[in-house]
Amino acid sequence: MSDAESIERLRRIGWRDDVLPAAGLRLARVVAQHRAGYELHDGETLFGAQPDGRFLKRGIDPAERPVVGDFVELADGTPPHIVSVRPRRSTLSRAAAGERYERQLIATNIDYVLVLTGLDGDFNPARIERYLSLTEGSGAQPVVLLSKVDTRDDVAEQIAALRTRLPTDTPIHTLNGKDPASVTLLAPYLQPGDSAVLVGSSGAGKSTLTNTLLGSATMATAAVRSHDSRGRHTTTHRALLQLPSGGCLIDTPGMRELKLTGDENLDLFADIEALAEQCRFADCGHGSEPGCAVQVALDTGELAPGRWRNYLKLHDEREEQAATLEARLRRQRGGRPIEQPRGHRGQRERD
Ligand SMILES: Nc1nc2c(ncn2[C@@H]2O[C@H](COP(=O)(O)OP(=O)(O)OP(=O)(O)O)[C@@H](O)[C@H]2O)c(=O)[nH]1
Ligand SMILES: [Mg+2]
Ligand SMILES: [Zn+2]
Structure with missing residues (x-):
């Protein structure tokens, strides 16, 4: 050949x-x-x-x-x-669940991370922000997909609220994963040579969407629990599939825990970090201090409380993970101090 x-x-x-x-x-x-x-x-x-x-x-x-x-x-x-x-052009990873710090690779050489959430009890903007934080720095572009749009007729408000929480350049699409006509909107991300990975909780409809794109029932799927829309962890292994469109799609098992690795920049929250720098006191705890720009933004509604809470949570988790990662790297290098390769880090917001 x-x-x-x-x-x-x-x-x-x-x-x-x-x-x-x-x-x-x-x-x-x-x-x-x-x-x-x-x-x-x-x-x-x-x-x-x-x-x-x-x-x-x-x-x-x-x-x-x-x-x-x-x-x-x-x-x-x-x-x-x-x-x-071969050298990887992109890597999506998370920290493995459990005590020991271990980075777990979810997929490599991908162009798009398709973050799938059901518009049922699965819908959770904070979780979507967590996925987007993990995607930052992966080398792939995030795309937010909201499935099961066929089961609801009152989602406009949910979607509008999500839109205000995410960067304007992050695409958000709604779809019915069972309907071939509906999933054609994914064509731009699945061109020949493109690779995309589908991530999201169990039951979100990753395998259903995969099958519709494939045009065959290759992946097993299963109904979610009716009371809380949770899936049954039907997919147990990641699988890369070649689609008729010429693109490649990686279906993944629903992940229970998506810990940050400590490498994230949290660019998603850059506006909040900029806001916090405007507080009168450099060490403002953003509680009841006078001149707190965060409190003002929360009071005026400019900053949504849910987004602020999620930022604090992800920020603290990242700091904790970064410290663990640093300690591990130092041990590996025999105690020599290391240069921090990470991007900018905000101040600690809470003690
Ligand atoms: N009505 C409707 N049902 C959907 C849609 N997408 C998925 N489902 C249903 O949701 C259930 C779960 O779908 P799966 O594709 O198995 O979910 P999954 O994300 O692959 O779940 P795991 O493999 O457990 O991670 C199935 O009963 C699907 O038929 C959709 O867009 N509309
Ligand atoms: Mg599945
Ligand atoms: Zn403040």
């Missing part, structure tokens, strides 16, 4: 470069990861592969291991072995 043919084939799985990696190595994309190994696709065939021994070593940063969305190079064998992971 010529290089041009190989590139053409790899385009189907989202390869963007006009050149192929080192001669002799086969290139493929990780479409699923199981306990027993990886499922890869090379644009033509789906096949199994094992990671090279170095990826299994204890103490290796989990971020170095191949994950869904990665382009990997393979050495021949039965089954083939993943020998290296």
